[in-house]
Amino acid sequence: DAKTTQPTSMDCAEGRAANLPCNHSTISGNEYVYWYRQIHSQGPQYIIHGLKNNETNEMASLIITEDRKSSTLILPHATLRDTAVYYCIVIIQGAQKLVFGQGTRLTINP
Amino acid sequence: GAVVSQHPSRVICKSGTSVKIECRSLDFQATTMFWYRQFPKKSLMLMATSNEGSKATYEQGVEKDKFLINHASLTLSTLTVTSAHPEDSSFYICSARGPLRTEAFFGQGTRLTVV
Numbered sequence: 001d002a003k004t005t006q007p008t009s010m011d012c013a014e015g016r017a018a019n020l021p022c023n024h025s026t027i028s029g030n031e032y033v034y035w036y037r038q039i040h041s042q043g044p045q046y047i048i049h050g051l052k053n054n055e056t057n058e059m060a061s062l063i064i065t066e067d068r069k070s071s072t073l074i075l076p077h078a079t080l081r082d083t084a085v086y087y088c089i090v091i092i093q094g095a096q097k098l099v100f101g102q103g104t105r106l107t108i109n110p
Numbered sequence: 111g112a113v114v115s116q117h118p119s120r121v122i123c124k125s126g127t128s129v130k131i132e133c134r135s136l137d138f139q140a141t142t143m144f145w146y147r148q149f150p151k152k153s154l155m156l157m158a159t160s161n162e163g164s165k166a167t168y169e170q171g172v173e174k175d176k177f178l179i180n181h182a183s184l185t186l187s188t189l190t191v192t193s194a195h196p197e198d199s200s201f202y203i204c205s206a207r208g209p210l211r212t213e214a215f216f217g218q219g220t221r222l223t224v225v
Contacts, residue, residue, distance in 0.1 A: 044216045098205065
């Protein structure tokens with residue numbers, strides 16, 4: 001599976017858009033980009049995933065560059081409850097391993 | 111999203127005893143389940159992957175005789191920590207994925223404390 005690189009930590013003001021980057025320069029054609037987040041002392045929560053096209057759901061938007069070597073998760077109006085560790089994972093469908101990197105610790109400030 | 115229930119959420123056990131953690135997919139059939147452990151302020155560490163009806167595949171360094179994984183049905187997987195020691199104290203998390211979904215869903219985690 002392709003490795004991902006994320007900033008260790010980020011801060012964002014409440015009510016603003018939080019943009020979390022992820023580099024996956026070695027991604028292959030059949031690998032998807034997945035985002036999860038983990039709020040303290042809870043299990044991770046699925047956010048969104050995509051292959052080539054940008055995706056949007058009720059939680060977030062996922063912007064994937066045309067060369068697919070990087071992506072950005074956007075939380076359009078961050079709230080204090082969005083404070084969590086956000087993980088970007090690149091895997092093929094049906095992968096037998098779901099491995100987490102170190103993620104980005106996002107802190108939303110009032 | 112789909113619901114994965116993990117039980118118990120917290121358990122304290124004595125050194126030398128065994129502890130079983132259950133992971134259930136409530137509204138979908140989980141053909142694949144993943145088990146993780148997590149130490150404070152660290153990322154999730156994959157312990158093993160199990161497919162329904164098959165033996166689990168353990169990651170390097172994870173003792174299969176100590177961490178027994180059973181995935182006998184499409185809605186239930188169990189992790190048994192045998193002969194627990196204080197160093198086994200950790201946060202254990204399960205994840206389940208169905209045949210028609212690409213994303214995996216996670217349980218709420220089990221905090222195990224061995225005294």
